[in-house]
Each structure stands twice: as C-alpha cells, then as structure tokens.
Amino acid sequence: MKQYLLFALVFLCAIVSLSAQDDTEEALASIETQEQAKQFIKDKYAFNSKIFTFNEEKHKSQLAKALFTLDKGQVKTEKTAYEKVLYKILEKSTNPYYRVAYIFLDGNTYSLESINALRETLIEKYNNGTPFSALANQYSMDKNRKKGGDTGWFTVGSMPAALENAIISNNHVLEDIYTVDVPSKQWYYLVFQSHEPKDISEIKVLKIVEPLE
Structure with missing residues (x-):
C-alpha cells in the first residue's frame, strides 16, 4: 500500500x-x-x-x-x-554602428590657442608615423586614453551629441583625421576615422x- x-x-x-x-x-x-x-x-x-x-x-x-x-x-x-x-x-x-578613436583636450585646462597648436603637432606626429593610439594614450585627457582613444562600436545616442553628429554626418573616409569643437562645454577633440560604419x-x-x- x-x-x-x-x-x-x-x-x-x-x-x-x-x-x-x-x-x-x-x-x-x-x-x-x-x-x-x-x-x-x-x-x-x-x-x-x-x-x-x-x-x-x-x-x-x-x-x-x-x-x-x-x-x-x-x-x-x-x-x-x-x-x-x-x-x-x-x-x-540591424542598426548602423560607428567606430573612431579620439584625443580629448579640455578647454578648461588649456587655452584654445594652445589646443589648436597641440592638435597640429599631433597630426604632424601621426603623419610622421606615430600610431594614433599611442598619441591618444599620451595626450588625451579622459579615461578613454587607456584604450588608445578607441570608442568601440557605438550607435546613435551613445556619444556626446556634437561629437556624434560630426562623426556620423560628415562622411569621413577611412583614416581621416579631423577636429571637433564643443565651445559651450570647452571640449575639443582630434578624431581618427579608424573604421568605416557597418550594420x-x-x-x-x-x-x-x-x-x-
């Protein structure tokens, strides 16, 4: 039982x-x-x-x-x-993603004149063979310098708007170097187009x- x-x-x-x-x-x-x-x-x-x-x-x-x-x-x-x-x-x-590397320079620390001179120097160093990642690691003034300035893949809404718009809207070709200024926040960038956009x-x-x- x-x-x-x-x-x-x-x-x-x-x-x-x-x-x-x-x-x-x-x-x-x-x-x-x-x-x-x-x-x-x-x-x-x-x-x-x-x-x-x-x-x-x-x-x-x-x-x-x-x-x-x-x-x-x-x-x-x-x-x-x-x-x-x-x-x-x-x-x-399926969404479009973007990826660049950048060097951030703080306008609260340096004058715009000094920043522009430094960006010209950095572009010259890159053109003479110094990897952009090494320049970012040495000169960038935010935590992303530890990654050589690499943003990783990001989609719309992930980055500061002014920087994101410049990356997405200007149709830069691979390995372009360009500047982005955000005077209202005293943020200044040197950007390297490390990757083409991809879905x-x-x-x-x-x-x-x-x-x-």
Whole structure:
C-alpha cells in the first residue's frame, strides 16, 4: 500500500511539473513585445528571468550564434539535470554602428590657442608615423586614453551629441583625421576615422529559467 501511495505521489508531482512547463510554453507563445515580456516577468518569474540584448559583433558564444539563427518569435530550449532554460526572440534588428578613436583636450585646462597648436603637432606626429593610439594614450585627457582613444562600436545616442553628429554626418573616409569643437562645454577633440560604419545585427531575448523537479 505504501509503495502504491509513493508511486501515486511521484506520478502526481510529475503531472504537475509537466503541466507547469506546458503553461509556461503556452504563455511564451502569446508574448510578442518587450512590454508583454516585462509584465510576464513581473507576474511569474521575477527572480529567474530577464530580457537581454545580443549584439552580433560583441557576442560570439555558441549560444549567441544559435540564437541569431532563430526568427522573431521562435524559442530555443536547453535542459540540464536541474533546470530548463527557454530563450524567446522578442526582436531582431540591424542598426548602423560607428567606430573612431579620439584625443580629448579640455578647454578648461588649456587655452584654445594652445589646443589648436597641440592638435597640429599631433597630426604632424601621426603623419610622421606615430600610431594614433599611442598619441591618444599620451595626450588625451579622459579615461578613454587607456584604450588608445578607441570608442568601440557605438550607435546613435551613445556619444556626446556634437561629437556624434560630426562623426556620423560628415562622411569621413577611412583614416581621416579631423577636429571637433564643443565651445559651450570647452571640449575639443582630434578624431581618427579608424573604421568605416557597418550594420550590425541585434536580438532582444527573453530568458526564462525553470527548475526541474
């Protein structure tokens, strides 16, 4: 009798677990927007789910590569001995990205005359063979100097507006060097066009983690 009750209890737990998983997958099928996904997280999975973005240029893991092969709305499921993880593609997009290197010079520290003279000297040094990254590391007056002035890939809205507009709007060719001034903030730049703009794919993914009983 005890063995029968134990078997029945295990069987009942398995049914409840499968039912819960089916409910989750059914709910996932109805989610189409980030707003719906956020509400789903808030209502049911506040502690073990999230929405995140994969960028095809930055994220090279096997998981990222697999998710990029899916279409919007599709779900990828992974299982371990302890949990099931579901990934649903909420959005897929391709956006223009930009990348330069720059040297920042602070007009609150040096006069504009000194800054212009220094920029001319730096351009001459570059033309004579000194790498722009070395010049940025030595002369730039912000933390980005540690990266040789490299911005990394960025999209619209990520940089100070005046600098961003100059980078995006003026159709500079590869390896151009140009100046950007923001007198209202006393910011002065020497910019090196290190990369051509490129379109980069991104996906927004809803991740749900369910323990397996």
